[in-house]
Amino acid sequence: MCKCKNHLFLSIVAIKKSNIVEEENQVGEFINEMVILSRINHRNIVKLLGCCLETEVPLLVYEFIPNGTLFHHIHNPCEEFPITWKMRLQIASDSAGALAYLHSSSSIPIFHRDIKPSNILLDEKYRAKLSDFGTSRFVATNRTHITTRVMGTFGYLDPEYFRSSHFTEKSDVYSFGVVLVELLTGQKAVRATLEDLEQDRSLTSWFLSHMENSTLLDIIDVQVLQDALKEEFLKVANLAMRCLDLDGKRRPAMKEVLLEIESVLSLHLPQMNEPNRQQSERVFAGAMKSSRYDYVSGSCTFSLESMSLNSAEESLLFNTR
Secondary structure (H helix, E strand, O other): OEEEOOEEEOOOEEEEEOOOOOOHHHHHHHHHHHHHHOOOOOOOEOOEEEEEOOOOOOEEEEEOOOOOEHHHHHHOOOOOOOOOHHHHHHHHHHHHHHHHHHHHHOOOOEEOOOOOHHHEEEOOOOOEEEOOOOOOEEOOOOOOEEOOOOOOOOOOOOHHHHHHOEEOHHHHHHHHHHHHHHHHHOOOOEOOOOOOOHHHHEHHHHHHHHHHOOOHHHOOOHHHHHHOOHHHHHHHHHHHHHHOOOOHHHOOOHHHHHHHHHHHHHHHOOOOOHHHHHHHHHHHHHHHOOOOOOOOOOOOOOOOOOOOOOHHHHHHHHOOO
16 A cells, blocks of 8 residues: 555555465575565566565565466366467467576576466466466576475476486476466366376376377367467477477477467467568478477386375376377
8 A cells, every 4th residue: 555645545466475384494485485586577477566574474465466377267267258279379478488588588597496377377468477486496507406305296397307306497398388288288287087097197198199199189178279270289289299308408498489489379469560470470380390299208217205206196297108
């Protein structure tokens, strides 16, 4: 609330507080998020307005983002106002732009480390705002981060990071690839299925299997099928495959991911000037030259004392055909 010459101006804000004050890491994550967000200024990253660490539980004050999370709109769609293909492309572009900024354009590279639809907020115009930087990290010039315990959300974890505990910018790329698949299929990262088949429960394995068998049309979300040309969602699907490569070095950088998404989005923006449109169409045409992608599978054994998974979860994480 701001007072100026007998007038009161009210602003709606969002308050984030820790539920567990006994755990020091909860306070540490809040301080970490405060430090990182205080050094970030990007239109597609939620703004931190203030903080209070002297209360019983830490409080962070953010700008209020009115339309909730991407997760809600994908998995609990509103029939009266569905998330169209163009909106999905714009949300993907916004999120990719925020990640590209964190990786390449901020004063110190930042790895988000928990990319997922529930951490992508949608504003009044349904533009994306990346949020939740509690586990994020500044990174030195070697652009890698070694962790003593694996952190992130199951279903979005980079298998390479899980095996080695080395988190790189390409680990964020993997998680973003899962988000792209959710936007394409409308399915959750860990699917609820009638059959007790691990490869069908894992969204990435399920998606890659259909890509390899040329049956992508069988799993594309109905809304996407109604709105998009086949060439458009095929390009995004192939981009998602590249992001999900088991070898992190073969995954594209977020700048490249952003460029490819924008090349598809530009086809839905008639106001784009002709030179930029021609450039985007050339990128689009070049990417479509290779409609098949060789996905190399792998297997490994591992033991991490810091993260315990049951056998079914281990199978889900590493079951990539």
